[in-house]
Amino acid sequence: MNLKHLRYFWVTARAGSVAAAGNQLHLTPQTVSAQIKLLESDLGTALFKPAGRRLELTEAGRVALSYADEIFALGQEMVSSLRATGIPEHAAPVFRVGISDALPKSLIHRLLLSLRQLTKPVRLVCRDGAIETLLGELALHRIEMVLADRPMPAGLAVRGHSRKLGESALAFFAVPRLARQDVGFPACLNGAPLLLPGQNAAVRGEIDRWLGEARLSPRVVGEFDDSALMKVFAEAGEGYFPAPAIISDEICARYGVIELGRLDEVREAFWLISTERRVQHPEVRAVLEAARTAVFNIPVGGETAR
Known part of the structure; x- marks a missing residue:
């Protein structure tokens, strides 16, 4: 699974729309949408469904979001830990x-x-x-x-x-x-x-x-x-x-x-x-x-x- 695709999905799910996610990611909505389609293809299931001008998570999308929350939280925790400890390469x-x-x-x-x-x-x-x-x-x-x-x-x-x-x-x-x-x-x-x-x-x-x-x-x-x-x-x-x-x-x-x-x-x-x-x-x-x-x-x- 491509973590970049997962991040685009995660930002979109939190922002509520592809356009809002594109603004946060400094990408065009078309690029964000295409990357999410690739993720859905890899997973074999739809993650969003239309809901007016916004996107709504499918049941699979809600499950994916809970995992994405944990994955990116762990990533931030790793970065913070390494910066705080300043572990040298020879340690x-x-x-x-x-x-x-x-x-x-x-x-x-x-x-x-x-x-x-x-x-x-x-x-x-x-x-x-x-x-x-x-x-x-x-x-x-x-x-x-x-x-x-x-x-x-x-x-x-x-x-x-x-x-x-x-x-x-x-x-x-x-x-x-x-x-x-x-x-x-x-x-x-x-x-x-x-x-x-x-x-x-x-x-x-x-x-x-x-x-x-x-x-x-x-x-x-x-x-x-x-x-x-x-x-x-x-x-x-x-x-x-x-x-x-x-x-x-x-x-x-x-x-x-x-x-x-x-x-x-x-x-x-x-x-x-x-x-x-x-x-x-x-x-x-x-x-x-x-x-x-x-x-x-x-x-x-x-x-x-x-």
Whole structure:
């Protein structure tokens, strides 16, 4: 699609007539009209219909206008961003990663350390958020990949491919003064204050199911979409909390807690989502290979995609 033709359509739709658009574009009405006809031919549908001296958008025209608004808004945003930052030509390329709030930050750090080993260094930009928001950013190519606790949900109008990086058993932690050393795990959770991941976390349903099957009744005193914030509350002695056992040593050292026990039957998975069916982006491949070998100790082999 020719963006020049799209711009003539966009200006005409906003101006209300070909003559008004021609004045804004410093072109003759005949030139503007001919360019719009070419766009309609490319799209295979009419975008305008006559309405007296003005033009009225068809249903297809209204859809096209909504996309054109976003396309040209993004173009202006790009120009403004480049002018504001003044990025020199020799600067390292930017690599943008979307990170689900539910993921442990120390695990993300371990996954992204692989980017330091690249032949061509990159400037890393990390964006936290809900997975639905991040997938929207991925669809608009505002980020290059998403790290999440689940694969891309079915039914989204986003073209993406999910690859499982690995998984970990779940462990429970608490500060020493709160931990009940006289009661074994998991019985120590009975009646204990408990901090849990929010309902949007993929592992939350598995935790609730396990507590019910084990007939345990802790006092849920907090729920957190942000896993880092949950650990800060736990560090202050507010309650027990679950986290991936694969980073148990880091959690204990950083937050002054002890591991009470772990559950092999409840496992948390970690996923990489990108727009590529075959991983060609060197940064994405570096994270994928590092996850499988250095983090999860899985031999690099077939990729889980959907």
